[in-house]
Amino acid sequence: MLKIYRVLVTQSLAETMTYRVTTVLTALFGVLFYAIELITGGVYFSFTPTIYGWNFLDYLNLITTANLISYAYQFLFVAGHENLVDQILDGNLDYSLLRPVNSYWFHACYRVDFPSLVTLLLTGVIEGVILSKLHPTPLNLCLYLVAVVIGIGFVFALNQIMVTLAFWVDGLSALNGLPEDLMDASARPAKIYPRVIQQLFLWVIPSLAITNVPAQFGHNRPTWLLLWTALVTGVLLILSYIEWQRGLLKYVSAN
Amino acid sequence: MPSPIITVDHANFSYVTFTKQAGFSGAWHDLFHRQKSTVAAVQDISLHVNRGEVLGLLGANGAGKTTLIKLMTGILPVNAGDVRLFTDQVPFRKRPAFLQRIGVMLSQKSQLAWDLPPLDTLVLLREIYHIPHAAFTTWLAFLTKELAVTPQLHVPVRKLSLGQRIKFELICALIHKPEILFLDEPTIGIDVSSQANIYRFLKQLNHDTQMTIILTSHNTKDIEALAQRVAVINYGHKIFDGTTTGLISRYATVPLLEIVTDVPLEPLPEHVRQVDATHYEIDATALTTLPIDPRHILSVNRHNGSLDAILTQLFSEEAPTQ
Amino acid sequence: MKYWLTCQNALMATLAYRGNLVLHLLMTAVNVMVTIFMWLAVYSFSGRSDIAGIQPNQMVIYLIVVNVLALIFSTEPIFKFSGLVRSGNLSVVLMRPINYFIQSFWDYLGRALPFLVIYGLATGFISPVLRRGLLYGLSSLVLMGLTYGMFFLMITAISLCSFWLVQVWPLRPVLNALFLLLGGQAFPLQVLPPAFAWLIYNPFSLAGNQLTLLLLGKLSLNQILLAGGWALGWAVVALGILKVVWPRGIRSYEGVGS
Structure with a gap:
C-alpha cells in the first residue's frame, strides 16, 4: 500500500508541474484568505484585550490551528475527493472494482494537492511561532499534535461522507462545500455562541471541539473533550467506510 | 476433458x-x-x-x-x-x-x-x-x-x-x-x-x-x-x-451473388437480374456455372453470406415477447 | 420585451437549482451568524454600546444586509463572458440583433431578483430611508440605482480581460476577497483608523458598505450626494474602459479566429 501511495504522490507532483500557474495562484489565495482572517481578528481585538478569556494571541492560535487542520486535509485528501465525485458521477468506477486494492483508501489517497502544501507549511511555521510564545508544556504540546491529527481525521471523515453521497444524490454540488463551511464557522472560540449551539457543535457534531480542543492544549488549558473528539472521529470514519461499501453496491445496481 | x-x-x-x-x-x-x-x-x-x-x-x-x-x-x-x-x-x-x-x-x-x-x-x-x-x-x-x-x-x-x-x-x-x-x-x-x-x-x-x-x-x-x-x-x-x-x-438464406462487370452484358443471360448498367445479381442456387464471360467480371460478392448481412437481419428482428 | 424574457430566464435559472440555492443561502446565513456572535462578544467585552457609530442591534442588521448585498453584486458576468470567449460562442451571440451588454444587464438583474426583493423589503419596512422626506427618499433611490449600474459596468469592464487571459477563474477568489475586505462584508470599514477613511469610496465599498449604511439611515444627504458622485465617477471610468478596450478585444478575438 505504501509503495502505491508513493507512486500516487509522485504522479500528483508531476500533474502539479503541468499546471504551475494554477499552483502558484492557489497557494497565493490560501495566504490571502488567511491574511483577511488575521486582519478581521485584529479589528475585533482592537476594541477589547480579551474575549471570554481569549486574548489576541490565543485567538490567533485558534484560527491558525483551524487553518492548519483544513490545509492538512486539503493537502492530503481534497484532490482525491474532487476526483472521486467526478468518477462517481461519470460512472467511471468500474476499473476500481477490478483492481486488487482497497478502493476506499485508493480513492481517498488518489492524489495529494501540492498547492495546499505551500499554505500548509506556511501556516505550520506561523503556528510554530505562536506556540513558542504560548509555551505549552511538553505533554500539552504532544496532545496538541494528537488533537490536530484527530481534527484532520474528522474533516476527512465528514468530507468522505459528503462525497460518497454522490452515489445517491446528484446535482447537489453545494453539498460538498458543507464540511468546509462548517469548519470555517467553527474557527472561533466556542463560548461566543449561545449555549444550545455550543452544546450541539461540541458534543453532537463536534466541529467546534475539533478546533477549540487543540487550541486549548496550545495555551495550557487541557480538556477531556479530546477523548470525545477521538471517539466521534473514529465512529465517523467507520460510518464513511460502511457508506462506501453500500455506495459501491448502489453503483453496481445502477450500472 | x-x-x-x-x-x-x-x-x-x-x-x-x-x-x-x-x-x-x-x-x-x-x-x-x-x-x-x-x-x-x-x-x-x-x-x-x-x-x-x-x-x-x-x-x-x-x-x-x-x-x-x-x-x-x-x-x-x-x-x-x-x-x-x-x-x-x-x-x-x-x-x-x-x-x-x-x-x-x-x-x-x-x-x-x-x-x-x-x-x-x-x-x-x-x-x-x-x-x-x-x-x-x-x-x-x-x-x-x-x-x-x-x-x-x-x-x-x-x-x-x-x-x-x-x-x-x-x-x-x-x-x-x-x-x-x-x-x-x-x-x-x-x-x-x-x-x-x-x-x-x-x-x-x-x-x-x-x-x-x-x-x-x-x-x-x-x-x-x-x-x-x-x-x-x-x-x-x-x-x-x-x-x-x-x-x-x-442463417444464410438464399445466397445471392452480386457481380460487377466492366461492360454491360448483351444480351442478358438467363437467371441474371440487372441492377444497373454493369451491376448484376444471380441466385446462386439456380445455376451450377456462371453464365458470364470471366474476362468481364470485376468482382463477385456473396450477398447474404457475410456476417454483416446476417447480423443486420438478426438484430433488426423484434424483441422476443416476455 | 426580449430583454424582459432574458431577465425572466435568469430568475428561473436561479430558482431551478433550488437545492444548491438553499444550501448556499444556509451557509451564507451561518457565516453571518458567526460574524454576528463574534461582534456581540466584542461589544460585551469592550463594554462599549457604540462602535464607529454603530450600536449592537444595528451591527446585526448591518452584517445581514451587507451579506445580502454581496449576493446581489455578484461577479458572475465575468465568468459567463469568459465562457463565451473561450468556447467561441461570442461570435454567435454578437450576430444576434440585440445588444449583448443590455441583455447581460437584464440577466444580471434576473439572477439577483430574489435578493433585490429582500433588500427592497428591508428598505421599505426596517429602514428609516423612506420616512425622511421626499428629497432624502428620492436621492436614496437614485444612489441605489446608480450604484447598481456602476457595479455592473465595473464587472463588465473587468470581464473584457477574458479576451487576453486564458484562465479567469482566479478572479473569483480575488473579487470575493475584495468584497470581504473593501466592501465591508467582514466588518464595517468605519471601524478602521481614520487614516483609512478614503477606502469607503472604492466601488466595492459603495456597493456593500455604503448601501448598507444607507439602509440603516446612517448617511446624511451630503454623504449620499458624495457617494452618488463617486458612483457616477466610477461608472464613467468603467464606461471609458469599455469603449476603449472592447474594440481592441474584438479585434484580437477575431484575429485569433474562431
Whole structure:
C-alpha cells in the first residue's frame, strides 16, 4: 500500500508541474484568505484585550490551528475527493472494482494537492511561532499534535461522507462545500455562541471541539473533550467506510 | 476433458429504472411514488469457455453483451444462476487472487491518467499488481513494441491519438499477464491499420500464451479476425453459439451473388437480374456455372453470406415477447 | 420585451437549482451568524454600546444586509463572458440583433431578483430611508440605482480581460476577497483608523458598505450626494474602459479566429 501511495504522490507532483500557474495562484489565495482572517481578528481585538478569556494571541492560535487542520486535509485528501465525485458521477468506477486494492483508501489517497502544501507549511511555521510564545508544556504540546491529527481525521471523515453521497444524490454540488463551511464557522472560540449551539457543535457534531480542543492544549488549558473528539472521529470514519461499501453496491445496481 | 475456465450457468441480470415525470409536481410525485420498471439485461444465458479459446460476443447496442462481460468480471452480481471462473471463483467476491488473474478493457472507460504519460499509470498498476520491476520492464517493452507505441510511452495521454490511447488501455489490461482477457468493444472508433495491428497482436498473444480472450463487438470485422467461436446475444438472450462459419451457414438464406462487370452484358443471360448498367445479381442456387464471360467480371460478392448481412437481419428482428 | 424574457430566464435559472440555492443561502446565513456572535462578544467585552457609530442591534442588521448585498453584486458576468470567449460562442451571440451588454444587464438583474426583493423589503419596512422626506427618499433611490449600474459596468469592464487571459477563474477568489475586505462584508470599514477613511469610496465599498449604511439611515444627504458622485465617477471610468478596450478585444478575438 505504501509503495502505491508513493507512486500516487509522485504522479500528483508531476500533474502539479503541468499546471504551475494554477499552483502558484492557489497557494497565493490560501495566504490571502488567511491574511483577511488575521486582519478581521485584529479589528475585533482592537476594541477589547480579551474575549471570554481569549486574548489576541490565543485567538490567533485558534484560527491558525483551524487553518492548519483544513490545509492538512486539503493537502492530503481534497484532490482525491474532487476526483472521486467526478468518477462517481461519470460512472467511471468500474476499473476500481477490478483492481486488487482497497478502493476506499485508493480513492481517498488518489492524489495529494501540492498547492495546499505551500499554505500548509506556511501556516505550520506561523503556528510554530505562536506556540513558542504560548509555551505549552511538553505533554500539552504532544496532545496538541494528537488533537490536530484527530481534527484532520474528522474533516476527512465528514468530507468522505459528503462525497460518497454522490452515489445517491446528484446535482447537489453545494453539498460538498458543507464540511468546509462548517469548519470555517467553527474557527472561533466556542463560548461566543449561545449555549444550545455550543452544546450541539461540541458534543453532537463536534466541529467546534475539533478546533477549540487543540487550541486549548496550545495555551495550557487541557480538556477531556479530546477523548470525545477521538471517539466521534473514529465512529465517523467507520460510518464513511460502511457508506462506501453500500455506495459501491448502489453503483453496481445502477450500472 | 479439462474443465472450462469460464462457466456461466443460467445467468440472469436485471436492473430497475425509474421513469421521471416532468415539472415540479412530477418531481414531487416521483419523490413518493416512483414509476419503476425492470429491465432484463441478461436472461438465462449459459456459456462455457475453455482455456485458450477466443470467444466473440456479438450483439447490437443494448443487447446485453457488455452486461455479460460485467457479470463475468465481477463488476456486477448475477440475480439468478451462477458464474464461475477458474472452476471455483465467484467473480463478484473479487478475491485479490482472482482479480490478479483477469485483465479487463472497457472501451467507454479509461484508466489512463489524462495529464500524465501512460507510463505513470502503468507504474501504478505495477505496484497494484505486485509485478517485479525486471519482469515489468521486459513485458512492457514487448507490448509497446508489438503495438508500435514505444515512443508514446512518455507523452501525456491528452496528446495521444485515439488509436494510441486504446492501445495503451489494452496494455494496461495486459500488464499483469492475466490468464483471461476481457475486451469490451476494443476497436471502437479507431482507424483500420491500428485495428489490424491490434488483431494481429491479440492473435499472436493467444497463440503464444494460451491466453483466453473474450471480446464483445458490434463490428463483425473484430469477430471475424479474432474469434474462433461466437455467441450472439439479442435482447438479453443467447441466440447462437458456435463458429463464425456455422453462424453464416445457419442463417444464410438464399445466397445471392452480386457481380460487377466492366461492360454491360448483351444480351442478358438467363437467371441474371440487372441492377444497373454493369451491376448484376444471380441466385446462386439456380445455376451450377456462371453464365458470364470471366474476362468481364470485376468482382463477385456473396450477398447474404457475410456476417454483416446476417447480423443486420438478426438484430433488426423484434424483441422476443416476455 | 426580449430583454424582459432574458431577465425572466435568469430568475428561473436561479430558482431551478433550488437545492444548491438553499444550501448556499444556509451557509451564507451561518457565516453571518458567526460574524454576528463574534461582534456581540466584542461589544460585551469592550463594554462599549457604540462602535464607529454603530450600536449592537444595528451591527446585526448591518452584517445581514451587507451579506445580502454581496449576493446581489455578484461577479458572475465575468465568468459567463469568459465562457463565451473561450468556447467561441461570442461570435454567435454578437450576430444576434440585440445588444449583448443590455441583455447581460437584464440577466444580471434576473439572477439577483430574489435578493433585490429582500433588500427592497428591508428598505421599505426596517429602514428609516423612506420616512425622511421626499428629497432624502428620492436621492436614496437614485444612489441605489446608480450604484447598481456602476457595479455592473465595473464587472463588465473587468470581464473584457477574458479576451487576453486564458484562465479567469482566479478572479473569483480575488473579487470575493475584495468584497470581504473593501466592501465591508467582514466588518464595517468605519471601524478602521481614520487614516483609512478614503477606502469607503472604492466601488466595492459603495456597493456593500455604503448601501448598507444607507439602509440603516446612517448617511446624511451630503454623504449620499458624495457617494452618488463617486458612483457616477466610477461608472464613467468603467464606461471609458469599455469603449476603449472592447474594440481592441474584438479585434484580437477575431484575429485569433474562431
